[in-house]
Amino acid sequence: MSNQQLDSLVLAAHQEIFAYQRWHDVLRAFGLKPLTLKLPAPKKLLPEIRKIERRSSAESDEHKRLKLFLARNPKKVGVQWRGIGNTECFLLSGDRLDISFRDDARWIAVEVKANHSPQADLIRGIFQCVKYTAVLAAQLRYEGFESGNNAVRALPRVILACSGVLSEELRALAKALNVEVNLGISVPDDFVA
Numbered sequence: 001m002s003n004q005q006l007d008s009l010v011l012a013a014h015q016e017i018f019a020y021q022r023w024h025d026v027l028r029a030f031g032l033k034p035l036t037l038k039l040p041a042p043k044k045l046l047p048e049i050r051k052i053e054r055r056s057s058a059e060s061d062e063h064k065r066l067k068l069f070l071a072r073n074p075k076k077v078g079v080q081w082r083g084i085g086n087t088e089c090f091l092l093s094g095d096r097l098d099i100s101f102r103d104d105a106r107w108i109a110v111e112v113k114a115n116h117s118p119q120a121d122l123i124r125g126i127f128q129c130v131k132y133t134a135v136l137a138a139q140l141r142y143e144g145f146e147s148g149n150n151a152v153r154a155l156p157r158v159i160l161a162c163s164g165v166l167s168e169e170l171r172a173l174a175k176a177l178n179v180e181v182n183l184g185i186s187v188p189d190d191f192v193a
Contacts, residue, residue, distance in 0.1 A: 035172065035176060037169045037172055037173055038169055039123070039169055039170075039173065040119070040120075040123075045120055045123060048118070048120035049120050049121075049123075049124050052118070052120060052121050052124060053124075060114055060116075062114040062115060062116065062163070063112060063113075063114040064193060065187050065191065065193050066112050066114055066161075066163050066185065066187055067087055067098050067099060067112045068087065068193045069185075069187045069188075069191050069193070070085070070099055070110055070112060070161055070185065071084055071085040071086070071087050071099045072084050072085075074101060074108075076161075076182075076185055077110055077159050077161045077182045077185070078159070078182060079101055079108050079110075079159070081101045081108070085099040085100055085101045085110070086099070086100045086101075086102070087099055087100075089102075089109075091132075091135055091136070091139060092135075092138075092139050092142060093135045093138075093139075095128075095131070095132065095135060097109045097110070097111070097132065098110055098111055098112040099112065106156075106157070107136050107140065107156040107157070108156070108157045108158075108159070109132050109136060109156065109157070109158045109159070110158075110159045110160075110161050111125050111128050111129050111132065111158065111159070111160050111161065112161050112162075113125045113160065113161070113162045113163070113164070114162075114163055114164070115162075115163040115164040116164070117162070117164065119167075119170070122162070122166060122170055123170065123173070125160050125162075126160060126170065126173060126174050126177060126179050127177075128160075129158045129159070129160050129174075129177075129179040129180075130177050130178075130179060132156075132158045133155075133156060133158045133178075136156035136158065137155060137156055140156065157180070158179070158180065159180045159181070159182055160174065160179055160180065160181045160182070161181075161182045161185055162181070162182070162183050162184070162185065163184070163185050163186060163187070164183070164184070165183050165184060166181065166183060
């Protein structure tokens, strides 16, 4: 089965799973309750995210320092890598990765959020990681088609790295969306960017 056929099969299976109308009955049968989180409503959150997006071209010094520190110290986010990661790596989607570690077998992206990121920006970061996982996988497939090498590569890995902490709700959201999170990262005072 080709990668495209396999992807189509998995997508169809996922659509059937999500379309199932009686998940509450399944949970009840097992004595479980659905996951509920106290998160802001999208109507309230989206205007805040739009403001952040407009200001995103003006990167804070704290964000720059954290990004450069992690690019030079990948082990701080659990990445085993020799050398320095690339920063501001452009993707075919027009997005930019804060940090990219890439070789022939792996592609690891890190989305960086500084200590004073507001809740809206942290939620945006979680969703950016979800998006980057799909975009990196698609770009790898594109590059395979373009080169004629459709060999299966490892799935890309995307990490949300925060110098601060996430609330219990945001940690649960990240887990529910399969977003890997690394928290409480501090840049040493003597680090020179």
